[in-house]
Amino acid sequence: FRKVLTWPSQSLKKKSNIVSSFDDSLAQLVGDLYDTMNVLSGVGIAAPQIGIHQRVVLVDAAQCSLEPEPCRIERVPDNIIVLVNPELELSGPKHRWVESCLSVPDSKGQVERFQYVSLKYQTVTGEEKSVELDWPASGVVQHECDHLDGILYIDRMNRFSRDMLCKKIMKRRKRAAEARRLVEQQEKDELDAINGIIRKKPAYGPGKRKKTKKKSPKKNHLNKKRKKKKR
Ligand code: ZN
Secondary structure, three states, rough: OOOOOOOHHHHHEEEEEOOOOOOHHHHHHHHHHHHHHHOOOOOOEEEEHHHHHHHHHHEEEHHHHOOOOOOOOOOOOOEEEEEEEEEEEEEEEEEHHHHHHOOEEEEEEEEEEEEEEEEEEOOOOOEEEEEEEEHHOOOOOHHHHHHHHOHHHHHHHOHHHHHHHHHHHHHHHHHHHHHHHHHHHHHHHHHHHOOOOOOOOOOOHHHHHHHHHHHHHHHHHHHHHHHHOOO
């Protein structure tokens, strides 16, 4: 499981490189991508989302009605399709639908995508394949392959909606950070109390001295009265 980069990370804007060696390190990358996608329950994931700028995309065939194409990597199940160096040819009418992304957590937005995709790609062993995709699998593949060119779905939203969404995300993050800070402070205070470090005003402050000075004439006064009674 790897950490997923989130907007506005500049790393997500970088264009990814073409994969030229189909070796163990590619299989390792595919395994890591699958584990990450699985833990976060994504429909797909692209290598740049975990900071690896290689043209590799994983798509869950079961979740977007695609024909499964087993990649035969031990820890990756058969329903996961691995697209290495994918090339897309887009056609047909455009569809408007709502997208979300692991790199833009807890948010969604309306995006337009083409209905048909002629997809050429390589498998993890370097074998060349081509497939014709229809909606909605075509939409999922367009989203994931956009990551390889440094494009997020929010970049495809109209400007007004995008600005609104980005402001909302920043506001939510600020609130979450403040809540986290308060919890941390509370935990620290509790720990300090346990350790007996309770923050108090210093014992020998000027305030204390004034109090004792005010008290002393009263005591003297009472003492005088007592003395008078005795006499
Ligand atoms: Zn995404």
